[in-house]
Amino acid sequence: MTVSPSTSMLQATLRADGFxxxxxxxxxxxxxxxxxxxxxxxxxxxxDLAPDTYLAATGRRRRRRHATFSIGPEGRLQRESHQPHFQSLQHNPLQGDIQRWFRPISPALADGTSLRRIIEFGYQLFAPLAPDNRHWHVETHQFRIEASAGEAGEPTPEGVHRDGVDYVLVLLIDRQNIESGTTTIHADDGGLLGSFTLTHPLDAALVDDARVSHGVTAVTAFDPALPAHRDVLVVTFKAAT
Structure with missing residues (x-):
């Protein structure tokens, strides 16, 4: 029997370990x-995701959609107008310092119960860890990483990295005909702090992005003759200026 941790237990783990x-x-x-x-x-x-046309190298097949939200001091979640995703070169040496416009998550799904409940869970978990942050900028990313015969898929082509936010929630939606895709967590000196593989729907990684770096190993197809993909939802929380 699996014992469910309380939100306070998860917060204690994040305070202690950073993930x-x-x-x-x-x-x-x-x-x-x-x-x-x-x-x-x-x-x-x-x-129904769209190809990521910003990938810095050919042969990396990644599809995605994106939506942005804000959360105010009272905890009210609001979807913002469609806008680009931006990371500095410091945090993304492959695609940093450019505004990347991705196809939006459909309004029906962005306003739907599933995505909003996931964001609300992240807010309820992370906000008490940073009580001085009164306004939050939240970005949601749908990712599909594909693998094929002789070609691995790269969930994090930039390697071990930080996202340049405060907290990250990664939620597995589905994986078909995929092996590997191990999440690794690293200290500032590059030392390995932990690793795990998201294998079942709703398996989740929670990351204090200011304290630790993370990466995901390449994914390959069990059967190269069949379609292979890894689907995740990434939700990032950053203190709004």
């Missing part, structure tokens, strides 16, 4: 999956 892994069955309970009534459509939307 945490949560199994999918536990996350489902913490998210109250019964309230996420658009989940089938939300999960299916990964089949």
């Amino acid at each position: 945490a892994f949560v199994a999918g069955d536990v996350m489902r309970g913490m998210l109250d999956g019964a309230s996420m009534d658009d989940w089938p459509a939300f999960a299916a939307s990964w089949n």
